[in-house]
Amino acid sequence: MxxxxxxxxxxxxxxxxxxxxxxxxxxxxxAISEQYRTIRTNLKFSFMKDNFKILAVMSxxxxxxxxxxxxxxxxxxxxQGRKTLLIxxxxxxxxxxxxxxxxxxxxxSNIITSSASSVNISEMIDKTDNDYLDxxxxxxxxxxxxxxxxxxxxxxxxxxxxxxxxxxxxxxxxVDTVTDGQIVAAKADGVxxxxxxxxxxxxxxxxxxxxxxxxDANILGVIMNxxxxxxxxxxxxxxxxxxxxxxxxxxx
Ligand SMILES: Nc1ncnc2c1ncn2[C@@H]1O[C@H](COP(=O)(O)OP(=O)(O)OP(=O)(O)O)[C@@H](O)[C@H]1O
Ligand SMILES: [Mg+2]
Numbered sequence: 001m002x003x004x005x006x007x008x009x010x011x012x013x014x015x016x017x018x019x020x021x022x023x024x025x026x027x028x029x030x031a032i033s034e035q036y037r038t039i040r041t042n043l044k045f046s047f048m049k050d051n052f053k054i055l056a057v058m059s060x061x062x063x064x065x066x067x068x069x070x071x072x073x074x075x076x077x078x079x080q081g082r083k084t085l086l087i088x089x090x091x092x093x094x095x096x097x098x099x100x101x102x103x104x105x106x107x108x109s110n111i112i113t114s115s116a117s118s119v120n121i122s123e124m125i126d127k128t129d130n131d132y133l134d135x136x137x138x139x140x141x142x143x144x145x146x147x148x149x150x151x152x153x154x155x156x157x158x159x160x161x162x163x164x165x166x167x168x169x170x171x172x173x174x175v176d177t178v179t180d181g182q183i184v185a186a187k188a189d190g191v192x193x194x195x196x197x198x199x200x201x202x203x204x205x206x207x208x209x210x211x212x213x214x215x216d217a218n219i220l221g222v223i224m225n226x227x228x229x230x231x232x233x234x235x236x237x238x239x240x241x242x243x244x245x246x247x248x249x250x251x252x
Contacts, residue, residue: 012063019099052189060208065225078133091145094138107139185217
């Protein structure tokens, strides 16, 4: 089975404009939702064992499915009655506000850059129609995303939120293209690397792993997106989310 492709990844603007498809919410009985539950179970094991709270969903390049996977994983986790927060940590290409149809007037960028001595964070957090799922949007796109994500204030914000939630998912920026990715990965307890079958480039994935290792990110595994068991068809809407593999498993 072929997992990697060498041509250029096309930059997709749809999720920034319209949000991503929440199949776990709209079709919870589907095979895809079932795959998300499998991923959740695998993650839950390492999270509970090590008392982890923050998962960063990363990928090497843009448009590989980070926002899709993180939003659906958040829904899946919340459906189990675990207080979950989805944070849009992709300050350059945010999508969470579009996916959940809320305003992005306030979010991380305002919280971090606010000159007020204290910010009411609960006012910045949006509720969803699932009582167990809250979201924190990116806020207006700042001129200096890396600086904000590296700031002491962002670290303190995460520490504060860790006390309030069972599980926090960071929808992260791509690792290979901007330093923001490494910064976000270093702030998480664990990293799940999204690799879209036949879209991902092997050299880019290996580079992502190198960059993540450089900041001592804790790579828990790989989520194969658009995974199909056969060689034909299904690599787009027919595809489903594949298993949760150890990153050392060589697939080609
Ligand atoms: N398994 C899938 N099947 C079909 N479409 C998918 C799948 N995963 C992602 N997509 C689509 O691919 C596009 C990119 O996905 P997404 O926005 O989740 O990627 P991303 O890695 O978050 O991108 P960015 O780097 O811009 O943040 C979107 O239009 C999304 O709807
Ligand atoms: Mg995204």
